[in-house]
Amino acid sequence: MATMADSNRQLQLTADGELKHFLSLEGLDRALLTRILDTADSFIEVGERSIKKVPLLRGRTLVNLFFEPSTRTRSTFELAAKRLSADVLNLDISTSATSKGETLSDTLLNLEAMASDMFVIRHAHSGAAHFIARDVTPGVAIINAGDGRHAHPTQAMLDMLTIRQHKGSFTGLKVGIVGDVQHSRVARSQIQALNILGAEEVRLIAPDTLLPTEPEAMGVRVFPRMEQGLKDLDVIIMLRLQRERMEGALLPSEREFYKLYGLTREKLALAHPKAIVMHPGPINRGVEIESEVADGPQSVILNQVTNGIAVRMAVMSMAMSGQLAERQQQAKAQQKAQQKVQGNG
Numbered sequence: 001m002a003t004m005a006d007s008n009r010q011l012q013l014t015a016d017g018e019l020k021h022f023l024s025l026e027g028l029d030r031a032l033l034t035r036i037l038d039t040a041d042s043f044i045e046v047g048e049r050s051i052k053k054v055p056l057l058r059g060r061t062l063v064n065l066f067f068e069p070s071t072r073t074r075s076t077f078e079l080a081a082k083r084l085s086a087d088v089l090n091l092d093i094s095t096s097a098t099s100k101g102e103t104l105s106d107t108l109l110n111l112e113a114m115a116s117d118m119f120v121i122r123h124a125h126s127g128a129a130h131f132i133a134r135d136v137t138p139g140v141a142i143i144n145a146g147d148g149r150h151a152h153p154t155q156a157m158l159d160m161l162t163i164r165q166h167k168g169s170f171t172g173l174k175v176g177i178v179g180d181v182q183h184s185r186v187a188r189s190q191i192q193a194l195n196i197l198g199a200e201e202v203r204l205i206a207p208d209t210l211l212p213t214e215p216e217a218m219g220v221r222v223f224p225r226m227e228q229g230l231k232d233l234d235v236i237i238m239l240r241l242q243r244e245r246m247e248g249a250l251l252p253s254e255r256e257f258y259k260l261y262g263l264t265r266e267k268l269a270l271a272h273p274k275a276i277v278m279h280p281g282p283i284n285r286g287v288e289i290e291s292e293v294a295d296g297p298q299s300v301i302l303n304q305v306t307n308g309i310a311v312r313m314a315v316m317s318m319a320m321s322g323q324l325a326e327r328q329q330q331a332k333a334q335q336k337a338q339q340k341v342q343g344n345g
């Protein structure tokens with residue numbers, strides 16, 4: 001019986017196991033994630049040059065299709081595409097045809113008719129990027145930039161790159177994810193990435209009301225109390241309270257939440273002295289994190305943003321070359337079949 005992981009792998013990878021779409025981390029293996037990180041590492045140097053460009057996607061057209069607001073993700077995708085020499089189209093969805101009743105599929109068909117090579121999609125519905133990848137024209141790559149509460153794989157990979165830069169490897173690492181896990185696509189992708197890359201322990205530190213159902217099934221340990229959860233942590237990942245996704249009152253008050261789960265200097269002292277502090281952004285100072293911690297020596301929050309460009313360059317160039325390889329293979333197979341028919345005739 002084919003599992004979700006199998007079908008996810010099939011949709012994202014070529015027959016040779018190369019990336020052709022990047023939708024979620026489910027079903028991907030350690031070798032592939034490591035290759036993404038290594039490729040990203042090689043692109044970091046490009047961002048440090050005075051001329052920040054390589055020709056890998058020259059002549060290619062990328063469309064940034066954001067149905068939800070975004071600052072970091074959208075601009076780093078745009079910069080990444082430009083550094084790869086692609087032409088970039090940013091679509092402002094609030095003024096686009098979907099608000100005139102056009103379906104997502106029809107919007108896509110029209111954009112494909114403009115000969116786009118890659119779509120970067122952020123959508124409020126879980127599964128939107130998978131849905132599009134299933135019926136997009138062959139040769140066009142789909143990159144998920146966040147779908148509902150489901151997945152945000154490029155964010156998780158830029159987080160993994162940041163962790164690897166600071167900690168060297170994932171072996172023996174204890175990582176804690178704190179706060180609103182229930183509504184977080186970032187946390188879901190991070191948990192998968194950390195487990196695939198072999199972190200020793202992934203902890204979720206949150207009240208019951210902000211946890212997904214059956215969290216242990218995701219390969220994590222749950223700590224309702226921050227004081228216990230922080231003990232010996234090498235990496236602390238803070239999450240924003242996703243108020244826009246909350247139905248009803250899941251929290252007594254922001255003040256109470258800060259008291260129990262806010263990362264203050266005092267609480268940070270409970271983790272490993274060399275622990276790094278991460279946050280996908282946007283941060284809410286005084287809600288989930290104290291200003292002095294966000295700006296402090298253990299914070300790597302802005303490194304995460306910088307790494308977003310290199311990781312997105314890696315994923316986009318790998319997906320495009322996977323698409324190309326698949327088309328070449330299909331053309332070869334077709335040629336062979338034709339020769340066989342001619343040979344028989």
Ligand code: NCD
Nearest residue numbers: 072073146152240280281282
């Ligand atoms: C996150 C997102 O949109 O999922 N932000 C991001 O991509 N940097 C997390 C959030 O909005 O809190």
